[in-house]
Amino acid sequence: MATNSSSEDLTLPGGWRGKAPMLLAVGLICVLLSAGMCYFVGGEENRSVGFSAFLHSYLANFIFCLSICLGGLFFVMIQHVARAAWSATIRRVAELLAYMIPWWLLLFLPILAMVWWTDSPALYPWNAGSGNVSAIVEKKLDYLNPFWFTIRVFVYFAVWVLCARYFFGMSRKQDETGDASITLKCQKWAGPGIIFTALATNFGAFDIMMSTDPEWFSTIYGVYLFAASMLSFFAMMIVSCYALQRAGRLQRQVNTEHFHDLAKFQFGFIVFWAYIAFSQFLLYWYGNIPEETQWYQDRMNHGWQYVGLVLIAGHFAIPFLGTMARKVRRSRPLMAFWGVFILVMHWVDMMFVLLPTDEIHFSGLLLIGHLVGWIGMVSVFLGLLIYRTGDTPLVAQRDPWIPDALAYQVGP
Amino acid sequence: MSEHQPKQKKIRPPRSFGWMAEYEDENQLLDAARKVRDAGYSRIDAFTPFPVHGIDEALNIRRTRLPWFSLVAGMTGTTVALLLQWWTNAFDYPYIISGKPYASWPAFIPVTFELTVLFAAFMTVFAMLGLNGLPKFNNPVFTDPKFDRATDDRFFLWVDSRDQYFNAEKVRELLEATGAKAVEEVWEDDSPTEVPKSIYAGIAVLILITLIPGAIVLNMRNSRSPYPRWHIFFDMDFQPSRKAQQPTTIFADGRVQRPPVPGTVARGELGPNDPFLLGYDPEGVAMGKGAAVNVQMVSYQQENSASQEPIEEPPAPPPPQPDTSAADDPQASATADASSEQAGEAPSKPAGDQAPTTAEDEGDAGAGPAAEGEPNYAWLERFPLPVDAELIEVGRREFEQNCAACHGLAGYGDGLVSRRATELAQGYWLQPTSLHEQRIIDQPVGRIYYTITHGKGKMAPYADALTPRERWAVVAYVRVLQRSQNARPEDVPADADLASARGDDTTNR
Numbered sequence: 001m002a003t004n005s006s007s008e009d010l011t012l013p014g015g016w017r018g019k020a021p022m023l024l025a026v027g028l029i030c031v032l033l034s035a036g037m038c039y040f041v042g043g044e045e046n047r048s049v050g051f052s053a054f055l056h057s058y059l060a061n062f063i064f065c066l067s068i069c070l071g072g073l074f075f076v077m078i079q080h081v082a083r084a085a086w087s088a089t090i091r092r093v094a095e096l097l098a099y100m101i102p103w104w105l106l107l108f109l110p111i112l113a114m115v116w117w118t119d120s121p122a123l124y125p126w127n128a129g130s131g132n133v134s135a136i137v138e139k140k141l142d143y144l145n146p147f148w149f150t151i152r153v154f155v156y157f158a159v160w161v162l163c164a165r166y167f168f169g170m171s172r173k174q175d176e177t178g179d180a181s182i183t184l185k186c187q188k189w190a191g192p193g194i195i196f197t198a199l200a201t202n203f204g205a206f207d208i209m210m211s212t213d214p215e216w217f218s219t220i221y222g223v224y225l226f227a228a229s230m231l232s233f234f235a236m237m238i239v240s241c242y243a244l245q246r247a248g249r250l251q252r253q254v255n256t257e258h259f260h261d262l263a264k265f266q267f268g269f270i271v272f273w274a275y276i277a278f279s280q281f282l283l284y285w286y287g288n289i290p291e292e293t294q295w296y297q298d299r300m301n302h303g304w305q306y307v308g309l310v311l312i313a314g315h316f317a318i319p320f321l322g323t324m325a326r327k328v329r330r331s332r333p334l335m336a337f338w339g340v341f342i343l344v345m346h347w348v349d350m351m352f353v354l355l356p357t358d359e360i361h362f363s364g365l366l367l368i369g370h371l372v373g374w375i376g377m378v379s380v381f382l383g384l385l386i387y388r389t390g391d392t393p394l395v396a397q398r399d400p401w402i403p404d405a406l407a408y409q410v411g412p
Numbered sequence: 413m414s415e416h417q418p419k420q421k422k423i424r425p426p427r428s429f430g431w432m433a434e435y436e437d438e439n440q441l442l443d444a445a446r447k448v449r450d451a452g453y454s455r456i457d458a459f460t461p462f463p464v465h466g467i468d469e470a471l472n473i474r475r476t477r478l479p480w481f482s483l484v485a486g487m488t489g490t491t492v493a494l495l496l497q498w499w500t501n502a503f504d505y506p507y508i509i510s511g512k513p514y515a516s517w518p519a520f521i522p523v524t525f526e527l528t529v530l531f532a533a534f535m536t537v538f539a540m541l542g543l544n545g546l547p548k549f550n551n552p553v554f555t556d557p558k559f560d561r562a563t564d565d566r567f568f569l570w571v572d573s574r575d576q577y578f579n580a581e582k583v584r585e586l587l588e589a590t591g592a593k594a595v596e597e598v599w600e601d602d603s604p605t606e607v608p609k610s611i612y613a614g615i616a617v618l619i620l621i622t623l624i625p626g627a628i629v630l631n632m633r634n635s636r637s638p639y640p641r642w643h644i645f646f647d648m649d650f651q652p653s654r655k656a657q658q659p660t661t662i663f664a665d666g667r668v669q670r671p672p673v674p675g676t677v678a679r680g681e682l683g684p685n686d687p688f689l690l691g692y693d694p695e696g697v698a699m700g701k702g703a704a705v706n707v708q709m710v711s712y713q714q715e716n717s718a719s720q721e722p723i724e725e726p727p728a729p730p731p732p733q734p735d736t737s738a739a740d741d742p743q744a745s746a747t748a749d750a751s752s753e754q755a756g757e758a759p760s761k762p763a764g765d766q767a768p769t770t771a772e773d774e775g776d777a778g779a780g781p782a783a784e785g786e787p788n789y790a791w792l793e794r795f796p797l798p799v800d801a802e803l804i805e806v807g808r809r810e811f812e813q814n815c816a817a818c819h820g821l822a823g824y825g826d827g828l829v830s831r832r833a834t835e836l837a838q839g840y841w842l843q844p845t846s847l848h849e850q851r852i853i854d855q856p857v858g859r860i861y862y863t864i865t866h867g868k869g870k871m872a873p874y875a876d877a878l879t880p881r882e883r884w885a886v887v888a889y890v891r892v893l894q895r896s897q898n899a900r901p902e903d904v905p906a907d908a909d910l911a912s913a914r915g916d917d918t919t920n921r
Contacts, residue, residue, distance in 0.1 A: 278521060281518070282518055282519075282521065282522070285518050286518075286519065288510075288511075324483075326475075326479070408465075409465050409466045409469075
């Protein structure tokens with residue numbers, strides 16, 4: 001059962017690598033185009049919300065990509081801590097996704113610069129500073145101020161980058177040495193890694209996402225991001241493996257059982273996302289306290305309510321029923337379709353979570369601008385992923401779990 | 413008892429139930445299972461200490477139907493939960509809970525979720541037991557003492573003798589060829605099939621024990637005792653709750669019944685002294701005030717309509733008109749001024765609305781004896797409820813059903829009854845009051861409401877025929893008639909769209 005990988009090509013297809021510069025160029029053009037479109041979204045007569053709309057749109061698309069990478073990071077560490085054998089053949093793809101996080105810090109720098117050098121409340125209302133914010137936010141300024149915000153963002157990214165770098169680096173080292181003790185080391189550090197990454201993700205969600213509405217708070221917000229991250233990661237994983245197999249890679253390494261397991265995870269996280277999303281909604285809806293319902297008030301008016309209904313159907317009901325059957329989960333093309341579907345819904349979810357404010361109302365132009373921005377961000381994401389992968393083999397060939405993963409089988 | 417019955421024990425040779433092979437690891441088992449499967453046997457099974465990946469395929473086990481049971485039960489749970497909550501809360505016994513709609517779907521979801529999971533889980537467990545033929549008291553494989561190691565470190569493959577192609581010798585050879593550590597025939601359990609008597613005895617004792625508490629309770633209920641009774645739940649037997657009219661120590665005033673919070677009105681609980689029911693403000697008389705807008709009214713209006721306009725009289729006579737009438741009638745003018753000063757509110761309103769609250773006795777020439785004297789109340793000058801097109805439509809309907817027979821469809825006092833009586837030339841017939849007489853136009857709305865409620869002269873009281881809201885609706889319609897029958901060309905706005913202006917102008921302004 002040992003790998004005789006010398007004859008197999010386990011690197012990215014050459015045709016893909018050539019597309020990276022084009023993807024990056026298209027991505028940057030689309031993001032600029034999106035900025036232009038969002039700028040004309042308009043608003044009240046004396047105040048354009050265009051700039052604010054673009055920043056929210058940028059952040060939503062940014063989080064869309066970052067969350068997939070965070071999901072990958074969690075997945076890698078969970079596989080190590082659980083000593084999972086089945087996933088050894090697909091773990092490298094997750095490691096590559098996770099190791100893209102340093103790029104996302106780069107793409108967050110524009111927002112940090114805005115926070116640091118201006119007092120524009122366009123994205124983070126607390127950025128206006130003392131005297132220019134509401135009484136509630138005034139009390140939170142000790143925490144929400146440019147200095148501490150920047151420090152915290154760097155701490156979160158430091159945790160993510162360190163974890164991603166460690167597990168990717170160890171796995172690459174094992175490619176060369178074949179040292180089984182590296183796997184033991186990874187298993188040892190995966191536990192603490194999960195704890196720190198979970199904390200960083202939780203508070204990162206509070207700082208980067210939730211503080212766009214600083215009067216509002218939800219303690220489950222970080223878990224919500226975690227659920228969305230894992231779900232979109234599994235969808236991305238299924239789509240990536242399917243695309244790589246279509247291109248002639250990973251034919252032997254990823255079998256129907258792997259797809260089935262990824263699909264089961266995706267199914268589970270569809271329900272988990274719905275559970276978390278509905279819990280958050282129900283508690284605030286039931287509590288009916290003005291300070292807590294404001295966030296939903298913005299999202300249940302001005303056209304956003306239809307986006308919410310789309311989420312109930314598209315993020316939960318339809319994929320829940322659609323991927324319930326075993327036959328569907330074991331069909332690679334069908335699961336690739338559902339993976340793309342979930343990724344689109346994840347984009348709608350991030351739009352619903354991050355775009356609506358009392359000023360930014362739903363409109364066709366905003367939707368198109370946001371969509372163009374998404375296409376741009378996804379192009380950048382894919383371009384960077386190809387750059388990141390480079391010559392790296394797509395399978396950790398000398399991982400001691402590989403024979404088990406290759407022989408992985410559950411049932412007929 | 414049974415030992416006295418001569419019980420003939422059937423003697424028969426123990427039956428063979430099949431062959432069992434023992435293996436040391438799961439890979440041997442898997443290989444063996446595939447071989448046996450490929451040899452054509454289908455009634456085969458494996459026993460392992462832990463789940464073995466691929467064993468389903470190796471044993472050629474059919475896909476289970478269990479998920480369908482779970483799915484159907486789950487959907488049943490969803491449906492039952494939603495129907496249950498909708499039926500109880502929105503249909504059979506509509507009940508408002510914390511201000512939510514009767515059918516409040518977000519609030520239904522947790523119960524729906526729980527029932528879905530509960531139904532699906534129960535069905536999954538019971539269907540699993542049923543599909544496996546469980547519970548089963550015994551299985552012949554247990555006769556082999558080696559088989560106990562199936563829960564520890566041994567793997568067993570078993571071929572049932574009921575298999576279509578079963579042949580004891582061939583099966584044995586086949587199993588031995590798979591490299592089994594041991595191959596043995598499984599015999600029927602020859603232990604006695606009767607249930608040991610000790611079990612019956614034990615069950616009987618348990619039943620007797622369960623009867624003891626009931627016996628104690630029965631004894632206590634039918635006997636007397638010098639000791640006070642036990643109170644297991646003391647605070648449930650002695651609750652601080654009291655019946656109506658009893659004293660209590662919980663509240664400072666010592667009363668059990670709580671007075672309503674000042675300024676509030678319970679739903680559907682307008683007090684008998686409410687201006688809405690009376691047409692005047694009973695406190696307004698005592699304080700010498702005009703119709704003050706009562707706090708109760710405000711809350712009533714707020715809960716009725718969020719979008720309501722300031723309540724004004726819909727069909728206010730055109731501003732110039734009351735001025736001239738007031739000039740014609742100094743007395744009315746004087747009282748109108750006085751009352752508007754007293755009322756101290758809405759000074760910008762047309763004087764015609766500030767109708768005299770006193771001096772009603774100068775009219776009513778033929779309207780009967782007015783034995784009790786003209787009431788002198790602080791009449792409501794504004795409608796105590798929002799006036800909209802719907803209310804006026806109610807007013808029109810009720811007016812035409814109840815009032816038009818005498819007062820006429822347009823309110824000139826020329827209804828069918830009146831015309832008939834006049835035709836019969838009955839000298840004692842007095843024409844009903846025309847609602848377009850100036851003194852009626854000048855009456856505050858509360859006064860007209862009072863007349864409808866209590867009747868006047870020959871006119872019967874309509875309190876029994878019309879609800880308070882319907883009476884106010886009729887008042888509103890009377891105002892509409894007065895406004896429309898006495899309109900002037902100047903009343904029509906220059907840019908009026910005549911079709912729609914009618915609706916707007918008669919309802920809100």
